[in-house]
Each structure stands twice: as structure tokens, then as C-alpha cells.
Amino acid sequence: MAAHGFHFPKVDLGPEAERLRADVRAFIAEELASGGFTPTADSWTAGYSAEFSRKLGAKGWLGMTWPKKYGGHERTALDRYVVTEELLSAGAPVALHWIADRQSGPLLLRFGTEEQRQTILPRIVRGECYFCIGMSEPDSGSDLASLRTTATKVDGGWQINGRKIWTSGAHLCDYMIALVRTSPRDETRRHDGLSQVLIDLKSEGISIRPISNIAGEAHFNEVLFENTFVPDSMVVGNVGDGWKQVVSELAFERSGPERFLSTFVVLREGLRELGQTPGDSAAASVGRLVASLKSLRRMSLGVNGLLQQGESPVAAAALVKEVGTRYERTVLEGMRAHLPSRPAGQSPDAYASVLRDGILHVPSATIRGGTNEVLKGIVARELGLR
Ligand SMILES: Cc1cc2nc3c(=O)[nH]c(=O)nc-3n(C[C@H](O)[C@H](O)[C@H](O)COP(=O)(O)OP(=O)(O)OC[C@H]3O[C@@H](n4cnc5c(N)ncnc54)[C@H](O)[C@@H]3O)c2cc1C
Numbered sequence: 001m002a003a004h005g006f007h008f009p010k011v012d013l014g015p016e017a018e019r020l021r022a023d024v025r026a027f028i029a030e031e032l033a034s035g036g037f038t039p040t041a042d043s044w045t046a047g048y049s050a051e052f053s054r055k056l057g058a059k060g061w062l063g064m065t066w067p068k069k070y071g072g073h074e075r076t077a078l079d080r081y082v083v084t085e086e087l088l089s090a091g092a093p094v095a096l097h098w099i100a101d102r103q104s105g106p107l108l109l110r111f112g113t114e115e116q117r118q119t120i121l122p123r124i125v126r127g128e129c130y131f132c133i134g135m136s137e138p139d140s141g142s143d144l145a146s147l148r149t150t151a152t153k154v155d156g157g158w159q160i161n162g163r164k165i166w167t168s169g170a171h172l173c174d175y176m177i178a179l180v181r182t183s184p185r186d187e188t189r190r191h192d193g194l195s196q197v198l199i200d201l202k203s204e205g206i207s208i209r210p211i212s213n214i215a216g217e218a219h220f221n222e223v224l225f226e227n228t229f230v231p232d233s234m235v236v237g238n239v240g241d242g243w244k245q246v247v248s249e250l251a252f253e254r255s256g257p258e259r260f261l262s263t264f265v266v267l268r269e270g271l272r273e274l275g276q277t278p279g280d281s282a283a284a285s286v287g288r289l290v291a292s293l294k295s296l297r298r299m300s301l302g303v304n305g306l307l308q309q310g311e312s313p314v315a316a317a318a319l320v321k322e323v324g325t326r327y328e329r330t331v332l333e334g335m336r337a338h339l340p341s342r343p344a345g346q347s348p349d350a351y352a353s354v355l356r357d358g359i360l361h362v363p364s365a366t367i368r369g370g371t372n373e374v375l376k377g378i379v380a381r382e383l384g385l386r
Pocket residue numbers: 132133134135136137138139140141142143165166167168169220364367368369370371372373374377
């Protein structure tokens with residue numbers, strides 16, 4: 001499937017990946033049977049469990065593609081894909097390690113120093129070290145290049161001053177990889193002068209203030225830096241290369257199954273409620289949802305195949321996220337039309353619970369990780385329309 005510069009190669013997962021899938025399903029079944037977790041919609045942002053993260057680490061399902069010398073398992077990106085799609089489909093609590101495993105670890109592998117890799121990566125692999133992303137600021141979200149948090153050179157390191165916002169999980173994480181301004185802003189070269197630093201969130205001069213989301217959960221935060229010292233050894237990559245490095249993270253951030261599976265548990269629990277004889281209209285709705293899901297998965301797997309080959313398909317990843325997050329909303333609308341939920345408190349069933357979580361969480365899906373309007377701009381550029 002190639003059109004106008006987009007390419008989603010067909011990926012054959014192979015028997016090894018399918019064996020792995022069976023292992024993950026068996027593990028999830030055991031966890032569910034023993035009350036290890038309760039499925040939630042959007043579990044990769046809502047389900048925090050250090051115990052579960054450590055269990056995944058012990059299974060060898062974190063840092064799966066990383067070199068063995070950093071504790072990794074040297075498996076393929078497609079093996080990792082299988083594990084993540086199974087965990088997400090089950091609504092398992094994977095939020096705590098999600099960012100570290102998905103993008104901070106790979107970023108350190110690509111741009112980090114040997115010392116950073118050796119001290120941090122094995123802890124991520126064990127499910128014991130958690131990361132957050134410090135990009136957005138109060139006046140800089142889509143237009144990230146306008147950010148104002150500064151890192152000023154001092155003896156032996158950098159002094160950070162400024163404010164990050166919407167930082168998912170900062171209140172629970174060990175480190176933030178922050179994008180900061182290391183040279184004054186130059187309107188003619190807007191992407192210059194930015195750098196990435198690894199900030200130990202226990203350092204002095206950091207205030208983390210949780211912001212309640214619409215579900216009433218403390219998920220994201222405002223993070224203030226007041227003369228926070230970051231040693232030279234914690235700069236990631238080259239000073240001034242921050243923009244280039246951040247862009248390389250985005251294909252990892254935007255193409256995974258979490259961009260269309262956040263509401264899959266609603267479809268699954270809804271199917272259970274509908275039973276074997278759902279009626280023509282419900283069957284047609286479910287058929288449409290499953291057909292769309294198959295197409296999205298095919299596209300997402302294609303992007304992951306390209307990542308596995310070392311490519312950085314940023315525009316294709318943007319397309320997957322844009323279409324995928326709209327699909328997540330369609331799942332809720334489709335299921336709700338046939339299975340309206342009872343008011344909270346009257347219905348303790350799993351369907352009502354995941355539907356409620358989904359409804360409260362899905363509005364953020366088209367904003368976090370780049371808004372759909374911005375993603376459409378990236379796609380339009382790839383198509384030569386702008
Ligand atoms: C649940 C959640 C978790 C998040 N977690 C993190 C996190 O961990 N770390 C982090 O750094 N950030 C995080 N964010 C922030 C997120 O990345 C930003 O909210 C997002 O990039 C949009 O920025 P903004 O909120 O400043 O909106 P703005 O950029 O101000 O956008 C406002 C509106 O203008 C539109 N718009 C802006 N520019 C353009 C353009 N060029 N073309 C067309 N339309 C445009 C947007 O689409 C949007 O509708 C999170 C957000 C959410 C909702």
C-alpha cells in the first residue's frame with residue numbers, strides 16, 4: 001500500500017511472535033484470575049501500578065529490543081508490538097513504565113552517553129525506573145519551538161528555570177527528559193538553541209503540582225523549575241540539537257497500538273454484553289468497528305516494520321495517530337448507541353465501568369502527543385499540499 005509518499009509495508013509477524021502472544025495472554029489470564037488488575041480504558045495513561053510494571057520486567061517484556069549489555073532482550077520491534085497490543089487490549093495497568101519503555105529508553109540508546117545508558121536502562125528494563133516527557137509549556141504546545149524554559153550554563157552543569165505543563169505522570173516518575181532553551185530565541189532560526197536534559201525529579205528547586213483531569217484523576221502536572229541544577233553529564237545528545245532529537249522521538253510516540261486501542265476494552269466488554277445474537281443493526285456496527293480496527297492495525301504494523309528497519313516514518317506515524325484517535329471515539333459512539341450504560345452506581349458491570357472510563361478519557365486522545373489539526377498539517381505536507 002503506497003500512495004503519495006506514504007508506505008505501509010505488509011508485515012508478517014511469524015510463528016515466534018505468535019508464541020509470544022500466547023505467553024502474554026496466559027500471563028494476563030492469570031493476573032485477571034488472581035485479581036492482579038481490573039481492566040480500564042486508556043490503561044496506558046490511566047493504569048499506574050509499580051507492581052505490574054515490575055512483573056512485566058521480570059517476564060522480559062520491557063526494553064525488549066534493547067541490547068543485552070543494558071539489560072535488554074534484543075528482540076524485534078514486532079515482538080514488542082505483540083506484547084503491547086495484548087496488554088492494551090486487556091486494559092492492563094502499563095502507564096507507569098510506558099514512556100520510559102516506549103521512547104525515553106530508545107532516545108537514550110540513540111543519543112545518550114554510555115554512563116546514562118549503563119545507569120538508567122537496566123532499571124527501566126526491570127520496571128523500576130519511570131520517565132515523563134517535559135515538552136509542553138503554558139504558552140507552547142503545538143508550537144513547541146516557542147518554549148521559554150531556560151538552561152543557563154553554570155560551573156559543572158546547567159541551571160534550569162521555567163515551567164512545564166500537562167506532564168503525564170511527573171508526580172510518580174524518577175526522571176523527566178526536558179526540552180529547554182540553551183541559547184536565546186532567534187525568530188529566523190526557530191528550531192535552533194534547544195537541548196534535551198535528563199532531570200532527576202528529586203533534585204532541589206522542583207515543584208510538581210498535579211492537575212485534576214475531567215475524570216477527577218491526578219494524571220498530568222505542572223512542573224516548576226527554580227534554579228534547578230542539572231550536571232553536564234545529564235545533557236542528552238548535543239547541546240543545540242534538541243529539536244532534531246525530539247522529532248526523531250515522534251515516530252515512536254505516534255504510531256503504536258496505543259493510538260487506536262485505548263477504547264478496545266469497551267468494544268470487547270460490549271461484545272460480551274451483546275452476546276451471540278446481537279441483532280442486525282448492532283452486528284453491522286460491530287462489523288464496521290472491527291473492519292476499521294484491522295485497517296488501522298495494518299497501517300500501524302507497517303510503520304513499526306519501518307522503525308524496525310531503522311527508518312523514521314514521521315508522517316506515516318502522524319497519519320496513524322490522527323485516524324486512530326478518531327477511531328477510538330467512534331468505538332464509544334458505536335457501542336453506546338446499542339448498549340447505553342446505566343447511571344453510575346446502578347451498574348457495577350465491567351462494560352459500564354470501561355465505557356465510563358473511555359468517555360472521560362477519549363477527549364484527550366486527539367490532543368496529547370500532537371493535536372489532530374497539527375497532525376493533518378504534517379500529512380498535508382507529506383502529500384505536497386502545503
Ligand atoms: C492527556 C494529556 C497528556 C499530555 N501529556 C503530556 C506530557 O506528558 N508531556 C508534554 O510535554 N505534553 C503533554 N501534553 C500536552 C500536549 O502535547 C499539548 O496539549 C498539545 O501538544 C497541544 O498543545 P496546547 O495544549 O498548548 O494547545 P495549542 O497548541 O494552543 O492548540 C490549541 C488549538 O489550536 C490548534 N492549532 C495549534 N497550532 C495549529 C496549527 N499549526 N495548525 C492547525 N491548528 C493548530 C490545535 O489543534 C488546538 O485545537 C498532554 C496533553 C494531554 C491532553
